[in-house]
Amino acid sequence: MAKSLKRDEIIRVALELIAEHGFHGTSMAMVAEEAKVGAGTIYRYFESKDALIMALFKEAEIKMQEALTVKPYEHFSIRERFFYLHTSLLRYMINNPIHFKYLEQFFNSPYGIKFRRDQFLKDKKGESHTFLKLFSEGLSQGIMKNLPLVVLFALALGPIMDMARDHILGFFKLNDDLITQSVEACWDAVKK
Amino acid sequence: MAKSLKRDEIIRVALELIAEHGFHGTSMAMVAEEAKVGAGTIYRYFESKDALIMALFKEAEIKMQEALTVKPYEHFSIRERFFYLHTSLLRYMINNPIHFKYLEQFFNSPYGIKFRRDQFLKDKKGESHTFLKLFSEGLSQGIMKNLPLVVLFALALGPIMDMARDHILGFFKLNDDLITQSVEACWDAVKK
DNA sequence: TATATCTGAGTGAACATTCATTCCGCTCCC
DNA sequence: GGGAGCGGAATGAATGTTCACTCAGATATA
Known part of the structure; x- marks a missing residue:
């Protein structure tokens, strides 16, 4: 698998979910499920939810x-x-x-x-x-x-x-x- | 005491806290403490946090x-x-x-x-x-x-x-x- | 085999809401 | 006047839920 397909997918899914449900309406668990990765995987690429939010921006x-x-x-x-x-x-x-x-x-x-x-x-x-x-x-x-x-x-x-x-x-x-x-x-x- | 001093105070404090910290940054506990009422008192006047938010609007x-x-x-x-x-x-x-x-x-x-x-x-x-x-x-x-x-x-x-x-x-x-x-x-x- | 990547159940903290209990002002009877 | 009894108002500890984040072990890659 290419280097960061997972990262790309996390970004894509998180953008979509947050656009729809807002920061507080989007849990890390939702992102993980929709992106089909383990909850922990997100933290390999983003230090925290805040870091993810900034990366999406x-x-x-x-x-x-x-x-x-x-x-x-x-x-x-x-x-x-x-x-x-x-x-x-x-x-x-x-x-x-x-x-x-x-x-x-x-x-x-x-x-x-x-x-x-x-x-x-x-x-x-x-x-x-x-x-x-x-x-x-x-x-x-x-x-x-x-x-x-x-x-x-x-x-x-x-x-x-x-x-x-x-x-x-x-x-x-x-x-x-x-x-x-x-x-x-x-x-x-x-x-x- | 006038009919709803507590209600007025809850409204005043909640407006201020939410203006400052947002809906999700303001817990009912914060409102209760700042308004100097018990946590349950808020629910005598407002059915839920949502109802409070609408009343403030x-x-x-x-x-x-x-x-x-x-x-x-x-x-x-x-x-x-x-x-x-x-x-x-x-x-x-x-x-x-x-x-x-x-x-x-x-x-x-x-x-x-x-x-x-x-x-x-x-x-x-x-x-x-x-x-x-x-x-x-x-x-x-x-x-x-x-x-x-x-x-x-x-x-x-x-x-x-x-x-x-x-x-x-x-x-x-x-x-x-x-x-x-x-x-x-x-x-x-x-x-x- | 050895290393890197991934997983998801588990953890503790924070939250909105509930409810058994206390408080307090009032009435009514002696 | 005073004290007993009543009921609505107020309380805040307890509850169940949700969340961000962790980590021990599983899996893929080299």
Whole structure:
């Protein structure tokens, strides 16, 4: 058997179960049974339930970052970058509901709050990620409203996440037109 | 002693503890100890932990609704209503961080998802609440973008909630100017 | 055979909930 | 007035369950 088929399977199953039942609704025994491994095997690959939860986050984060990566990105205008990133993000979320649900759980938990706090401190030191870089440039070029980055972030990404959630919960159906119009509306919120 | 001092104290303490430590991080024993009542006393007033959680939500919801109520509301224009409601909501949240944190927990849990689903079905039958009535009117008067109500909702309220959260977490400091500018930005997102 | 990997019954801690018992304020009779 | 008796309110130790995690032994691999 390949080196870490078991590890992969544990990750796959745990993501799915936690997306569905939450951190506290998912016991290690459930993960073990569904992944068809012994309860102890999980602990060969992950030190604790916490470590597993963090590894699942890294997994989802990497996949998401890949979905936001495009080659000629550097030649895009601010507006083009905004549309590209937001559309890609929304599309990724609705095409990967398990990842979305997992990330939602994660960010609305002490794990996620700690993560955001660490990110926030890092950003203060300049190691911004894709979105913050975009908003910083938009600000300094005078294209975006003169508001704190955190506010621009909320205006542009809050609605995207809420829409992904409502689409996945079946409250309405996002299609290509609606995605375009929604991202345009987010742009209206941040543009000067 | 007045009829239900103990009940009031249990509610007060439970809201605080759950806002801080979450549903699963707050045991009934913690609530009992902090409220200085016996563990069994809680069950005189609330059938179960679930029932307590729902009662706390009702409590917070009522207080919030009060904060959004103003007398001459009916004479406001759509735009005025939008600004009034959004500003009041944001102010309420940052002035009542415990309620905000509790509601955040609640809506990001199976309780909240069930609640939203029920609301959604009720709305389909026309029993809209304040915000949905506003957006419906904005739509039919052609003032707002021709998008599904759920999307308008996300565009207008998503950022408000995110900003309240980031303010309460200390990531930035909301002041009157910033509140006004942010609500204006939300209006830009939904207005035609 | 020797080493690495895997297993799942077992462990102790934590939890929500119960219930036998105590407490306390009230009424009613002497 | 006072004390006996009553009943709802309050208590917290006890209960049964669930959980994350361990480890002695089984199994696969080399």
